[in-house]
Amino acid sequence: MLARQLLGVGHDRNTTIHVGEFHAAVPYLDIPFDPTWPVEAEIVTGDEIRTVAYSRFPGCSRAFGVLEPLLRARGAVRDGSVGKARTQLVAGRAVIEETVALLASDPAALLCADPGCYRCPRARARLGRLS
Numbered sequence: 001m002l003a004r005q006l007l008g009v010g011h012d013r014n015t016t017i018h019v020g021e022f023h024a025a026v027p028y029l030d031i032p033f034d035p036t037w038p039v040e041a042e043i044v045t046g047d048e049i050r051t052v053a054y055s056r057f058p059g060c061s062r063a064f065g066v067l068e069p070l071l072r073a074r075g076a077v078r079d080g081s082v083g084k085a086r087t088q089l090v091a092g093r094a095v096i097e098e099t100v101a102l103l104a105s106d107p108a109a110l111l112c113a114d115p116g117c118y119r120c121p122r123a124r125a126r127l128g129r130l131s
């Protein structure tokens with residue numbers, strides 16, 4: 001079982017949620033979090049070096065905290081501590097399944113409300129055009 005341990009942070013730092021976004025295939029994955037991010041990378045395989053263009057980007061995670069009550073309702077969160085830091089142990093599968101289910105019911109559920117965010121307002125505008 002793949003488990004995610006959040007140490008002193010909330011689900012707004014839970015990168016497994018990005019995997020759920022990809023599985024849900026929300027229609028804004030091509031919008032980068034920041035337009036200055038690289039759009040390609042070199043992949044080295046043995047002696048071969050290939051340049052691969054990114055077609056999907058992990059985006060803004062400011063609103064990812066909306067998943068915590070859903071994960072808790074499912075019994076998927078085990079709380080603990082390390083020193084003074086609060087920890088949450090969560091099964092990665094549960095995070096991905098809850099993310100996909102949430103985005104199926106509301107594709108905008110993980111978009112933040114910050115008007116200064118590069119990605120979320122653009123994603124909302126795209127979703128508005130699709131509905």
Ligand SMILES: [Zn+2]
Nearest residue numbers: 060112117120
């Ligand atoms: Zn945002």
